[in-house]
Amino acid sequence: MTTPRGHCHFLGGGTAGAHALRRAVRERFDRGCHTVKVMASGGSVTPGSDPSLRQFTADELRAVAEQAHALGMNTAAHAHAPAAILDAARAGFATVEHVSFMTGDRFRPRAAVIDALVSAGTFASLTAGDVCADRAAAPPLAAKMLQCLATVLPPLRAAGARIVLGSDAGIGPTKPHDALVEGVRDAVRLGVDGAAALRMVTGEAAEACGVQGRKGRLAPGADADLLVLGADPVLDMAALTEVRGVYRLGHPVHGHDAAPL
Structure with a gap:
């Protein structure tokens, strides 16, 4: 879900206003959707979109989360801008995707926003995993994502935030659909111990997606x-x-x- 002419509007149009957003959530539920994803900030693949700016108001995000939770749906918010990350955490979204703290053209983690993520129990779903032969000479976009991970992961971990890893697979040539393994390796390179890094893509990831107990673990009754x-x-x-x-x-x-x- 996005705003009219907003980030990724070409994937299904846009919606504005709390009432219309609630209706849009119900429509997706009726079609069999289990998760609602909202573009809370702009993004880099949409011409004219600015990742450092929010797209929805705090009240609009709250309306989406409340309606989705009332229907038993999971919620995810794409958010690069610090204000959008904060709004999504306060609205009660299960995950915030990217969490890059994009400010202008730089990544600037903010303690108050991280504290809000921790207080809400919201998962920070960090974009990781780029396939390139030489990380020291990575293509510009891949290098930027590696810089982002190295910038935001340490303060999130230090604050005790709940962290999972995503890959944005398919978004570009360094993001094939088996790219996530590189994200796990990058997390370890940045100081995460191996077991914790694996939990970020198994048990913790299952909880972030609302399928805990079935996925991400070896246990009687799991899948x-x-x-x-x-x-x-x-x-x-x-x-x-x-x-x-x-x-x-x-x-x-x-x-x-x-x-x-």
Whole structure:
């Protein structure tokens, strides 16, 4: 969901005003949607859009979150601008995507906004994972995203924020749909221990998406969606690409020697 002519308006048009936004949430629920994502700030892939500016008012974001939660839907807010991040946290969104603290052309984390994320229990979904052979000579957009992660991850961790990793897969040539593994590795390079980095894309990510108990963990009654590796990734992140098998609901979908569980 976005504003008229707002970021990503070409994916489905825009909506303005609390009443119209509530109606738009209900329409998406009727179509079978489980999650509502709102472009709370501008973005970089839409001509004329400014990531450092909010798109919706605080009241409009609150209307979206209240209506979605009343229907049992999960909520996510795309937000680069500090004001948009703050509004989304205060509105009760489950996740804020990107959380880049974009101010002009720089990333400037703000303690008050981070405190609001922590107080609300909102997940900061950081954009990570760029596939490039040499990170020291990464393409401009990839280099910018790596700089963003290195800038915002430490203060978020220090404040005790809930953090998960996303990839924006498909958005550009350095973002193929298997890019997320690079984000996990980057988190470790930035000081996150291996087990914590893996939780950011498994158990914590499942909770952020509202599917905890079913996804992201090995437990009786869970869905048995498994990635089988050739070594322990906690000890060596290179193991994340040593895939031996992939299971969906306990059934093999990849791996020559895989058998049903």
